[in-house]
Amino acid sequence: MPDTHHARAPSLTLRDVTLRYGADAPVIDRLSMELAGGESLAIVGASGCGKSTLLSAMAGLRPVDGGVIEWSRPVRSSFVWQQLALFPWKRVLENLTLPLVTAGVPKAECVERGREMLAELGLEGLEKRFPAELSGGQRQRLALGRALIAEPEVLFLDEPFSALDALLRERLQDVLLGLEKRHPVERIMVTHDIAEAVLLGERILVLAAKPSRVLGLIRNPVYTPDPSPEHRTSEAFYAVCREIHALLRGAESAEGGAR
Numbered sequence: 001m002p003d004t005h006h007a008r009a010p011s012l013t014l015r016d017v018t019l020r021y022g023a024d025a026p027v028i029d030r031l032s033m034e035l036a037g038g039e040s041l042a043i044v045g046a047s048g049c050g051k052s053t054l055l056s057a058m059a060g061l062r063p064v065d066g067g068v069i070e071w072s073r074p075v076r077s078s079f080v081w082q083q084l085a086l087f088p089w090k091r092v093l094e095n096l097t098l099p100l101v102t103a104g105v106p107k108a109e110c111v112e113r114g115r116e117m118l119a120e121l122g123l124e125g126l127e128k129r130f131p132a133e134l135s136g137g138q139r140q141r142l143a144l145g146r147a148l149i150a151e152p153e154v155l156f157l158d159e160p161f162s163a164l165d166a167l168l169r170e171r172l173q174d175v176l177l178g179l180e181k182r183h184p185v186e187r188i189m190v191t192h193d194i195a196e197a198v199l200l201g202e203r204i205l206v207l208a209a210k211p212s213r214v215l216g217l218i219r220n221p222v223y224t225p226d227p228s229p230e231h232r233t234s235e236a237f238y239a240v241c242r243e244i245h246a247l248l249r250g251a252e253s254a255e256g257g258a259r
């Protein structure tokens with residue numbers, strides 16, 4: 001399945017993309033890059049470097065102020081934010097199946113696919129609860145399930161796990177990778193966590209602010225869609241983390257020197 005997914009997946013091209021707010025200096029300044037079909041991208045950088053702004057533009061949620069963002073064809077996409085955007089007055093199953101309902105899928109099929117997804121998420125038995133009656137990790141699973149239930153081709157994630165403690169964050173990363181085996185998707189994710197970028201980014205875009213610039217677009221040599229339990233603590237994994245850390249620290253000291 002992943003092979004056909006890659007063959008069919010849409011590719012993304014950015015040419016000289018500039019993004020700014022008002023008359024301020026650009027947040028993203030003439031960024032050019034390409035992402036092949038099916039490749040997953042992690043965007044990492046310090047707070048305020050423009051990660052969320054860039055993600056929104058890639059998702060078509062905001063216009064560009066210069067240059068071009070082009071998908072090879074129209075894509076079906078879905079988004080997960082840090083705030084999750086679950087509907088507090090809707091029960092778990094209703095939240096989960098909302099994308100199917102709004103797409104006009106018949107009710108019986110919505111319920112059937114919703115129950116299948118609940119099982120994949122490990123949330124069986126919780127379908128009648130409201131989001132407020134779930135733990136943080138369960139809410140996060142629900143948001144991931146809702147994002148994938150309508151089988152999007154591209155999944156945009158903006159720091160979805162940043163409010164979680166380190167171990168729960170790792171569990172949710174595993175849940176995400178597990179879900180993607182059954183629901184293949186091209187994932188574009190923003191994170192400020194270097195290890196998360198190295199785990200989840202087949203390509204990693206490293207950004208700096210002030211001045212806004214690209215520090216690197218790395219082809220991640222340790223990326224795997226199916227990491228072993230030892231993967232995160234392997235020397236090779238740490239080596240890529242160190243490389244990104246050095247890029248970010250180098251940019252910080254250059255910025256400090258310029259002040």
Ligand SMILES: Nc1ncnc2c1ncn2[C@@H]1O[C@H](COP(=O)(O)OP(=O)(O)OP(=O)(O)O)[C@@H](O)[C@H]1O
Pocket residue numbers: 021027045046047048049050051052053054192
């Ligand atoms: N609506 C807005 N109006 C004006 N400036 C904004 C707006 N949204 C973001 N900015 C500014 O644009 C810059 C980039 O913001 P953005 O949220 O894209 O960064 P980020 O890298 O995602 O940050 P963080 O990791 O803190 O979420 C910041 O300096 C921010 O203050």
